[in-house]
Amino acid sequence: MDWVKHLNEVINYIEKNLTDEISYDLISKIAGCSVYNFQRMFSYIADKPLSEYIRYRRLTMAAFDLLNSSDRIIDIALKYGYESQDAFSRAFKNFHGVLPSSVRTGIVQLKSCPKLSFQISIRGENQMNYQVEQWPAFKVMGIxxxxxxxTAFEDVPSIWENAWKDGTMKRFIENFPDYRPAGFLGIAVGGKWGNSEEMDYIIAVTSHVDVPECKHAPVLEGMTEFSYPSATWVVINADGELPKAVQDIYREFYSEWLPNSGYKLANLPVIECYLQENRQELWIAVEVD
Incomplete structure (x- = not known):
C-alpha cells in the first residue's frame, strides 16, 4: 500500500473542503484504514491531531480572507464552519493571538499552518526491533x-496511578497467568483521536489465548473480559524511559516502517504492554496489502 500517496490524497481532500463539511468516514476510505488508526498514525507523523490540523488550516485561510477581501467577519466565520462570530473570534485569537477585527484595523502578526505534504523518510538513525506474528484469538480481563x-493524556497516567492505589494492580499480580500479550496492558478504544468527546481506556491483563494448552483464567470480580480475533501483529520492542521510548517507536513505525512494509493497518486497537524495569512492547495489528 502506497501510504505516502494515500496520506497526500487525504491532505488534498481536506484542502478542497476547508469551507465545507469534512467527512471522517471518507477520509477513512481514502486512507484505506479505520478512522481510529488513521488519526493515530497522522498524529505521530504530523505531531498534531488531525482535527487540530484541520482547524489550524481553516484559521490560516480565514486570516487570508480577512486580509484580502472585504467580506464581513460573520460571513468568514460561517464560511469556515463556525456557528457564530463569537466562536470564530475565540478560536481565531487562540491560534493567532489577536482578534479577527484587529486584522483590518492595524498591522498585526499572524500565524500560518501550511498545507502538509508527505514524503517517505528513510533515515536509518535507529534500529527498530520487531517481529511479525500471526497470533491466535485472545481475551483480556480488566477495567x-x-x-x-x-484530556486523555492527563487522564491516562491518573488511571494507572489510581489502579496501583486501589489494589487493582495487586489483584492482577496475584492472579494473572502471564500469557501474551504479556504484562500490564493499556488499550485505547474509540475517541477518533480528537473527533469524539469521549473514548475508552482499558487497563488489563491477558486471560486466555485460543490454543489447546491454554487454561482460561477466571475473570476477577468487578472486571470485564474483552475479546480480540486472530490477527497478524507487529510486536515491537519499546524499551526505555517512559513516555519517550513508546512515543519514539510510534513515530518511527508510522513514518518509516509502515510506509515501506507492504502492510496496512488492521481495524484493531493498539496494545501497549508494560513489563518491568522500563521494558515495553507495542502490538499493532496489520494486514497484507
Missing part, C-alpha cells in the same frame, strides 16, 4: 475507563 478525549 474500562471512559475518559474525555481532550
Amino acid at each position: 474500562l475507563n471512559s475518559i474525555s478525549t481532550s
Whole structure:
C-alpha cells in the first residue's frame, strides 16, 4: 500500500473542503484504514491531531480572507464552519493571538499552518526491533475507563496511578497467568483521536489465548473480559524511559516502517504492554496489502 500517496490524497481532500463539511468516514476510505488508526498514525507523523490540523488550516485561510477581501467577519466565520462570530473570534485569537477585527484595523502578526505534504523518510538513525506474528484469538480481563478525549493524556497516567492505589494492580499480580500479550496492558478504544468527546481506556491483563494448552483464567470480580480475533501483529520492542521510548517507536513505525512494509493497518486497537524495569512492547495489528 502506497501510504505516502494515500496520506497526500487525504491532505488534498481536506484542502478542497476547508469551507465545507469534512467527512471522517471518507477520509477513512481514502486512507484505506479505520478512522481510529488513521488519526493515530497522522498524529505521530504530523505531531498534531488531525482535527487540530484541520482547524489550524481553516484559521490560516480565514486570516487570508480577512486580509484580502472585504467580506464581513460573520460571513468568514460561517464560511469556515463556525456557528457564530463569537466562536470564530475565540478560536481565531487562540491560534493567532489577536482578534479577527484587529486584522483590518492595524498591522498585526499572524500565524500560518501550511498545507502538509508527505514524503517517505528513510533515515536509518535507529534500529527498530520487531517481529511479525500471526497470533491466535485472545481475551483480556480488566477495567474500562471512559475518559474525555481532550484530556486523555492527563487522564491516562491518573488511571494507572489510581489502579496501583486501589489494589487493582495487586489483584492482577496475584492472579494473572502471564500469557501474551504479556504484562500490564493499556488499550485505547474509540475517541477518533480528537473527533469524539469521549473514548475508552482499558487497563488489563491477558486471560486466555485460543490454543489447546491454554487454561482460561477466571475473570476477577468487578472486571470485564474483552475479546480480540486472530490477527497478524507487529510486536515491537519499546524499551526505555517512559513516555519517550513508546512515543519514539510510534513515530518511527508510522513514518518509516509502515510506509515501506507492504502492510496496512488492521481495524484493531493498539496494545501497549508494560513489563518491568522500563521494558515495553507495542502490538499493532496489520494486514497484507
